[in-house]
Amino acid sequence: MGKVKAARHHPYSVGTTPSLRWAGVEGQIALCDVTGGDQPRISIRGDRAGEISFAIEDIRYLRVAKEFGRTTHLRCVIARNGGTDVVLNGSAGLEYPALVQRLSDELNALGRPNRIQRGLRWWENMIHLAIFGGLCLLLLYAPYDTYVTYGADWRQTELLIAGVLALAAFLGLIGVLSLWHRWYRVRRVEHAADLARFWT
The missing domain is CATH 1.20.58 (Methane Monooxygenase Hydroxylase; Chain G, domain 1)
Structure with missing residues (x-):
């Protein structure tokens, strides 16, 4: 699904959800940093407080979806090995498409294309x-x-x-x-x- 893009110089900005707040990421906006290389990671921190970080390898699946009957309400579920699922709100973040594409590129680079999914739970x-x-x-x-x-x-x-x-x-x-x-x-x-x- 495309080549892995170069590392960003600033974080991706997306919306927060209850799952992120339960994980300690507080605020209306989540700032997501993705680092590439042999052991890529994603760090998610709130614009108010809190941060979580985990390896891309630990993503059990990355699932994108649209909410019931709301074609402009986007979300991405990141299911993690050894951690609770976190959800990113794509409706409140203009950089959501770039972030999801970057994560899918990193999963492809790790040889895990089967972990990129679409649909609801x-x-x-x-x-x-x-x-x-x-x-x-x-x-x-x-x-x-x-x-x-x-x-x-x-x-x-x-x-x-x-x-x-x-x-x-x-x-x-x-x-x-x-x-x-x-x-x-x-x-x-x-x-x-x-x-x-x-x-x-």
Whole structure:
């Protein structure tokens, strides 16, 4: 996914999240330094107080995502070996794309391209499918159940209304599954353009 870029002379600026505050990084902005070489590291410090630092090798996976239905709300989950997950808020940091690309470059340089992922966490995927998919299935079932119970007495207009409602629910279900498949399901990032979809 591209060559490793030269070391920066100033830190990347991104937004903080509760996970960073729990790790002791305080403030509205997180300043992230990435050092390259044989043992690359990332240091994250808050604009108010606190800092954490760990080796890029310790990243179990780097997962980029967009929040439910909020195409401008970006975030990156960094799952660490021997440490809690930290989340970077891309919506509040103009340098978020450059930071994520730099981290992915470093993982590629370490021979760990399989650790670069896109999508939501498993429980977020389940919530999306259960709530929105379940609601569409319920709305799809309702006209059918009503027709079985009362359909013998329906006029053509009532049948048409039930058909339109069922079609709308079916199209809604297709939309929910399409949204999940495109943005939310977890999968490996295959190339730089695939990663860049989350901020272009």
